[in-house]
Amino acid sequence: MTPPSGAAPRSGRPTRRDQLAAIAGGLFARDGYHNVSVQDIAAAVGLSGPALYRHFRGKQAVLAHLLLTGLDEAGRVLDGGGRVLGGDGRVLDGDADAGADAGAGPELPESYARLAALVVARPEFGMLWRRERRHLAPDDATEVTARAVRIGAPLIRALQEHRPELKPSDASLLTWGALSVLGSISDHSVRLARTAFEKLLTAIVLDILATDLPPAPGAPPAVAGARRTALDARREQLLAVSARLFRERGFHAVTMEHIGAAADMAGPSIYTHFSGKVDLLQTAAHRIQERLRQNSEAAQTAGVSASDTLDLLIGSYVDTVLDYRDLVAAYFAEGHNLPDRDRAELRRFQSALAAYWAEVTSAAAPVRDPKEVRVRVHAAFAVVNDLALTHQFASRPALAAELRTLMRTVLAG
Structure with missing residues (x-):
């Protein structure tokens, strides 16, 4: 396995332990923690697997x-x-x-x-x-x-x-x-x-x-997931439960038995709705990808100015993240666990989505370096994804308006 560029060593002279950890960090970031073995880390630095244990008690210790x-x-x-x-x-x-x-x-x-x-x-x-x-x-x-x-x-x-x-x-x-x-x-x-x-x-x-946050509304906040359409209640329940467990524990730490227990359904019964964990992850990813695609198409065909188009994109993105918190988390955090074909398609779509946002952002706030705009687009996505998925902020009554304001601030400067 060819090692990616690892994290730089700490200040001062790096130890062998730091060098091993840096290489492992690059592998974890590129391939995902569960897709990297102790042997992969050792091979990337020219060691045998047992030699790594002289520095760390295991892979979990490297991550810590x-x-x-x-x-x-x-x-x-x-x-x-x-x-x-x-x-x-x-x-x-x-x-x-x-x-x-x-x-x-x-x-x-x-x-x-x-x-x-x-x-x-x-x-x-x-x-x-x-x-x-x-x-x-x-x-x-x-x-x-x-x-x-x-x-x-x-x-x-x-x-x-x-x-x-x-x-x-x-x-x-x-x-x-x-x-x-x-x-x-x-x-x-x-x-x-x-x-x-x-x-x-x-x-x-x-x-x-420096952002001035909008005031809290008088009405209670919308309930996350209220806009979902449940054509098959049990199937939708399984999808929601599995996405929540993937978010909390990680894809590899969740079994079909865990999903069945959380959904109050016998493990074998799940297979009448989904063929397995991968099918559940694929469905979650496709659900969010389709929602984001529809949002972009609606903004693109609205026939309004670039600034208003950007506002439409911002509003629909925030609504999507808040309505589908767990599915969004699975989409962004577990995509590296999809089969090769699905993973490649997800990356193509995400790249195209970011490119379209950058195009609209540039039109709404011209005279920008294209790379700067792309950095801003990814930063705007991260702010919304992170804050919406942080427990301490979940119950803020004005969270949707706040996230829209912050997203606009990051994009427009």
Whole structure:
């Protein structure tokens, strides 16, 4: 197996353990945690499988090392005590002045510029955090969450100091939305020159932090999934249950027996509706792909201005994510587990979808570098996907309007 470009080593002289973890991180991000074996990792660095166990007790320990050390380095960078190293050993300090006039005080631009430098040097981390941390051992998962909170909490407090009118929950939403922008670069292969990339990410982040959120509506929020059409109630129930379990545990950790038990249905009875787990994942992916395709066609044929077309796309995308949270999570996080043909089709569709959004965004806000527009499109998707799927924000009464506002901010600047 040819190794992908792994995460860069930590500051200082990298250890053999760090080098092994970096290669493993690239493999996990490219192929998915469960599709990479200890033998794959060892082969990528020219070792035998047993030799890897001299450094890690197993694959799960490698994933924990990657996430914990990545969060530790983010903490050091924010404290000003760490220097980010690129793969060639160059120091990649963030531009502390990037976006300094974007509405935040001096500390926030510097903090996020440093984080932007870190993620540009280690683009795989966002994918590992978003998709693979479900596979950690319980104790490691608890520690990873605790360290992430310790990083996010000071950023939330700093935003409140600069914008005292914000409620703590609003500052939290904006901060985690900003961090989603940084993590979004693991979702695509668009790359700019290093300094330009860091400045663009920092500018988008500071736009997010300066966003005025819409007021909460008087009516109660819509119930997620209320717009589904259930032509076959049992089939739809199985699809919903399996998508939820895939989201919570990961595709490989879920069995047909788990799905049957959660749906209060005997395992063999499931096979009258679906041929197996892969069929369930294929159906979930096709359901979301078809919804997104219909959304694009409706916007494209509406006969309105580019700016209004962009608003139509934004509104329909947010509605889709909120209405089908679990299916969307399966679509984006488990696509690498589809059969080869389906996986290739999913990637072609996602590429075409992003290209159409970039075309509309460019028309609505011209004089933009095409690569910058594509980076913004992927960042906008990430903000909506991450915040909509984060439990602490799920019950916000104005979440749909807030996500539309944030998406427009990321795209239009």
